[in-house]
Amino acid sequence: KAGVTQTPRYLIKTRGQQVTLSCSPISGHRSVSWYQQTPGQGLQFLFEYFSETQRNKGNFPGRFSGRQFSNSRSEMNVSTLELGDSALYLCASSLVADQETQYFGPGTRLLVL
Amino acid sequence: GESVGLHLPTLSVQEGDNSIINCAYSNSASDYFIWYKQESGKGPQFIIDIRSNMDKRQGQRVTVLLNKTVKHLSLQIAATQPGDSAVYFCAEKAAGNKLTFGGGTRVLVKP
Numbered sequence: 001k002a003g004v005t006q007t008p009r010y011l012i013k014t015r016g017q018q019v020t021l022s023c024s025p026i027s028g029h030r031s032v033s034w035y036q037q038t039p040g041q042g043l044q045f046l047f048e049y050f051s052e053t054q055r056n057k058g059n060f061p062g063r064f065s066g067r068q069f070s071n072s073r074s075e076m077n078v079s080t081l082e083l084g085d086s087a088l089y090l091c092a093s094s095l096v097a098d099q100e101t102q103y104f105g106p107g108t109r110l111l112v113l
Numbered sequence: 114g115e116s117v118g119l120h121l122p123t124l125s126v127q128e129g130d131n132s133i134i135n136c137a138y139s140n141s142a143s144d145y146f147i148w149y150k151q152e153s154g155k156g157p158q159f160i161i162d163i164r165s166n167m168d169k170r171q172g173q174r175v176t177v178l179l180n181k182t183v184k185h186l187s188l189q190i191a192a193t194q195p196g197d198s199a200v201y202f203c204a205e206k207a208a209g210n211k212l213t214f215g216g217g218t219r220v221l222v223k224p
Contacts, residue, residue: 004156028147043157044203056211067179085193090156100145104156 002027004105012111018079021108025072025093031055032074033104034066037088046089049074050097055108078110086112123219133188134218136203139184143205147212148177148188152199160188160201190220198222 005024013019025032033056034046045058046054060071066076074092078085088109115136138146144165149157153197163170163186176189186203200217202220 035214042216043204045211045213048211058211092156100147101159102212103159104149104221106154106156 001008004103006089006091006105006108008074008104008108010109010111013081014113015081015083018077020075020077020111021091021092023074023076023091023105025074025091026103029092029093029095029096029103030072031090032068032072032092034074034076035090035092036060037087037090037107038086042092043090046076055097074090078089081112083112086110106112114130122216123221125221125223126193127223128195129192132188132197134188134190134201134203134220136186136188136215137149137184137206138186138203138215139208140205140210140213141181141184142207142210144208145206145219146179146186147206148175148186149202149214150197150199151217151223157202165199181205193220193222195222195224 006020031047031050037043047054047066048056052068063079068074071103088107090104091105092104094102145164148160150160152186161172161175161177163179167180174191178187198220202217203215204212206212
């Protein structure tokens with residue numbers, strides 16, 4: 001069974017631009033969570049989606065948004081990029097909406113210049 | 114807010130020795146705990162989990178210990194190997210809440 005896939009793997013953007021990251025969960029998994037990982041802040045929870053509905057949201061500004069499609073694939077969008085948004089963005093999937101036994105993808109490394 | 118933290122940012126261990134990685138958590142309502150391993154350039158990989166109704170759980174070469182009295186979690190790796198070099202994260206979760214990760218401990222295995 002294929003693991004969690006994330007595209008693109010690497011991305012370079014400039015301040016003020018917007019970006020969309022994609023995540024395909026493990027087949028059959030219906031819950032997708034997004035995290036931001038930086039050296040200074042560690043792994044921080046962004047949001048969780050289950051059955052196309054956002055169930056939980058972390059403490060990030062409204063510039064960070066996401067959605068989930070009927071096939072459980074998820075996208076996250078960051079608008080008006082700031083230098084501090086440079087990070088590794090990780091997606092994790094789980095069978096049900098409890099975030100337990102999550103399986104992570106390789107991440108998308110975003111660099112904002 | 115509630116947080117999960119680690120005592121040691123870096124742990125150097127001789128190959129073949131046992132490793133112990135510690136983690137303190139502050140949310141007494143947390144009832145589920147997980148350890149993840151993250152190698153360079155990869156996403157975190159699930160190692161082992163434990164629920165609050167247990168105080169010990171064993172996997173292959175790994176053991177997780179939970180002390181709810183002092184809100185402490187540890188991961189023991191037996192006979193540490195070079196492939197165990199990575200950053201290890203603990204995470205905790207209370208029912209209905211999101212998963213909260215600790216800051217991570219880097220384990221360096223010396224040959």
